[in-house]
Amino acid sequence: MTTPSLASTRDELVTLLADARASGRRVGLVPTMGALHEGHASLIRAARERVGDGPVVVSVFVNPLQFGEGEDLDRYPRTLDADLKVCAREGVDTVFAPSVEEVYPGGNPQVTIKPGPRAKILEGRIRPGHFRGVLTVVAKLFGLVRPDVAVFGQKDYQQLVLVRRMVLDLDLGVDVVGAPTVREGDGLALSSRNRYLDADQRVAATALNRALIAARENARYGVDVALGEARSELREHLVDLDYLVITDADLGDLPRDVPAGTEARILVAARVGATRLIDNMPLVLGRVAGPEGET
Numbered sequence: 001m002t003t004p005s006l007a008s009t010r011d012e013l014v015t016l017l018a019d020a021r022a023s024g025r026r027v028g029l030v031p032t033m034g035a036l037h038e039g040h041a042s043l044i045r046a047a048r049e050r051v052g053d054g055p056v057v058v059s060v061f062v063n064p065l066q067f068g069e070g071e072d073l074d075r076y077p078r079t080l081d082a083d084l085k086v087c088a089r090e091g092v093d094t095v096f097a098p099s100v101e102e103v104y105p106g107g108n109p110q111v112t113i114k115p116g117p118r119a120k121i122l123e124g125r126i127r128p129g130h131f132r133g134v135l136t137v138v139a140k141l142f143g144l145v146r147p148d149v150a151v152f153g154q155k156d157y158q159q160l161v162l163v164r165r166m167v168l169d170l171d172l173g174v175d176v177v178g179a180p181t182v183r184e185g186d187g188l189a190l191s192s193r194n195r196y197l198d199a200d201q202r203v204a205a206t207a208l209n210r211a212l213i214a215a216r217e218n219a220r221y222g223v224d225v226a227l228g229e230a231r232s233e234l235r236e237h238l239v240d241l242d243y244l245v246i247t248d249a250d251l252g253d254l255p256r257d258v259p260a261g262t263e264a265r266i267l268v269a270a271r272v273g274a275t276r277l278i279d280n281m282p283l284v285l286g287r288v289a290g291p292e293g294e295t
Contacts, residue, residue, distance in 0.1 A: 001088050001089060002088065002091070002252065003084070003088050003210055004058075004084065004087045004088055004092040004093055004094055004095045005032065005093065005094045005095070006084070006094075006095050006097060007094055007095070007096045007097070007098075008096075008097055008098055008099065008102065009040045009098065009102055010098075010102065010144060010173050011062060013057075013094070013096050013144060013145065014219060015054060015083035015085070016055075016093075016094045017094070017145070017146075018059070019029075019055055019225055020055045021146075025049070025051070025052075025053060025054035025055070026051040026052065026054040026075070026146045026148040026149065027051065027054055027055055027057065027058050027145065027146065027149075028047035028048065028050055028055070028056045028147060028148070028149045028150070028234070029047070029052065029056075029059065029141065029142075029149070029150045029151070030043045030044050030056065030057070030059070030148065030150070030165040030281065031059045031061075031138060031141050031152070032059060032060055032061075032081060032083075033060070033061065033062045033063065033079060033136075034060040034061075034062060034077070034080060034083050034097075034192075035076075035078075035079050035083070035190070035192035036058075036079075036082070036083045036086040036087070036102060036191055037189035037191075037192065038058075038059075039153060039155065039181070039182040039189075039192050040086065040153075040192075041086060041089075041090050041121040041131050041181055042112075042180075043088070043151045043152070043153055043179050044056060044058060044090040044091075044151075044271060045090060046050045046151045046179045047149060047175055047177075048090075048150045049093060050151075050175070050177065052202055054095035054148075055094055055096075056091070056092050056093050056094075057093065057096055057147065057156045058083075058087050058092050058094075058095050059096045059097070059098075059141055059142075059145070060083055060096070060097040061096075061097065061098055061137070061186055062076050062078065062139050063103075063106070063133060063134070063137040063295050064108075064133075065102060065108065065112075065133030065136055065137060066130050066131075066132075066133030066137065067133070068109055068127050068128065068129060068130060071127070074224075075184070076192075076270050077192055077195070080097055085175075085231065087210045089094045092283075094181050096141075096144070096145065097263070099229075103137065103140060105282060109136060111291075112132050112133075112136040113132060113135035113136045113139055113166060114132070114133075114137075114157045115132055115135050115162055115166070116162070116165065116169075118158070118161060118165065118250075118251050119131035119132070119158075119162055120163055121125065121137075121158075121251065121256065121286060122158050122243060122245070122267060122269070123158050123159075123269065124158070125243075125276070126238075126243075126269070131158075131159070131169075131170065133160055134159055134162070134163075135162060135163065135166050137161055138150075138166070139166065139170075139172070141240045142172055142174055142221055148175060149172070149174070149175045149177060150163075150174050150175070150176055150177070150199060150208050151177045152176065152177070152178055152179070153174040153178070153179055153181060154178045154179060154180055154181050154280070155181040155189050155190075155191070155278070155279065155280070156169060156227065156278070157178075157251075157265060157267060157280045158251060159266070161212040161250060161251050162175045162177070163176055164178075165216070168203065169250055180258055181280075181281075182278070183209065186202075186206045186209075187206055187209035187210065187213075188202070188205055188208070188209060189208075189209065189277075189278075189279045192278065193275050193276070194275075194277075196270060196273075196274070196275040197275055198273070201272045201273045202270050203237075204237040205231055205238065205239075205275075205277055206236050206240070207234050207237040207239055208234075208268050208270060208277060208279045209279060210226075210233045211227075211230040211231070211233040211234050211267055211268060212230065212231050212268065212279060212280070212281040213245070213281070214225065214226075214229040214230050214232070215229055215230040215266045215281070215283060216266070216281055216282075217229070219264070219283040219284055219285050219286070220260065220284075220285075220286050221284060222285065222286075223254060223264075225245050226246060226266070226283065226285070227244065227245075227246060229267075230244055230268070231244065232269070234268075238272070239270045239271070239272055240271040240272075240273070241265070241268070241269075242269040242270055242276070243268065243269050244266070244268045245266070245267055245295075246264050246266045246267075246283070246285070247265050247267065248262070248263075248264055248265070249263050249265055249282070251265070252278070254285070258286070259286070259287045260285075260286030260288065261284060261286055261287065262285045263282065263283075263284055263285075264283055264284070265267045265280055265282055265283070266281055266283055267279075267280040268280065
């Protein structure tokens with residue numbers, strides 16, 4: 001187990017990646033806000049698979065630009081020492097852990113990324129400005145690291161869709177990989193915010209995963225049935241629902257008559273106590289005979 005090199009400045013990062021640049025090896029990036037867990041470790045492994053002997057860079061940066069008023073910027077966990085141990089275990093070559101001043105010299109940037117219409121729904125509707133901050137920091141990290149491959153988790157599915165769109169529209173030349181969501185034994189999606197849940201809240205939070213599974217298992221009966229089964233699971237627990245929707249795979253609206261075999265996504269966000277959790281799952285929609293034989 002080799003300790004990764006730690007870069008806290010742009011110049012240090014350039015120096016650490018110079019040999020890889022000179023030899024033409026592929027560079028992989030896993031952008032994170034730290035508080036690393038097994039979900040992040042799976043992203044690191046996915047990056048390693050794609051770059052081979054090229055360097056894997058993990059960025060650790062709690063990005064203030066994506067937090068809104070009243071959100072948990074101040075209490076967001078900062079655990080760099082523990083993060084470095086995870087990175088060492090997973091064979092990360094470089095950890096880029098810059099200060100806010102290093103990422104945003106001179107204060108908040110005057111030029112930011114306009115995230116487009118997909119940023120106005122779901123998380124964007126509830127957290128105005130969030131994805132402007134997300135895409136701006138991702139674009140800056142792409143410029144600083146210049147990765148060939150960047151790996152993001154599917155748990156933050158809207159973020160993944162928007163990053164891919166930014167790369168496409170701005171010709172950034174980065175292969176954006178969406179790695180599957182990693183779950184705990186009870187089905188709860190791994191998240192740095194899970195640590196805020198007490199025992200009873202933890203039990204309630206597992207309803208999100210069960211709701212998604214119920215929707216997936218009933219997706220062949222159409223959107224309404226799938227959503228109805230999901231809501232039934234959520235009603236059994238003290239979950240304050242922000243949204244529960246089924247969209248197409250690109251977060252667009254589905255047609256009224258969904259063709260059989262349509263790939264879609266169900267997304268949920270809810271508060272359990274003071275902790276806000278999100279989750280999602282792919283499903284395949286289609287109109288077939290329903291539970292009672294109706295169509």
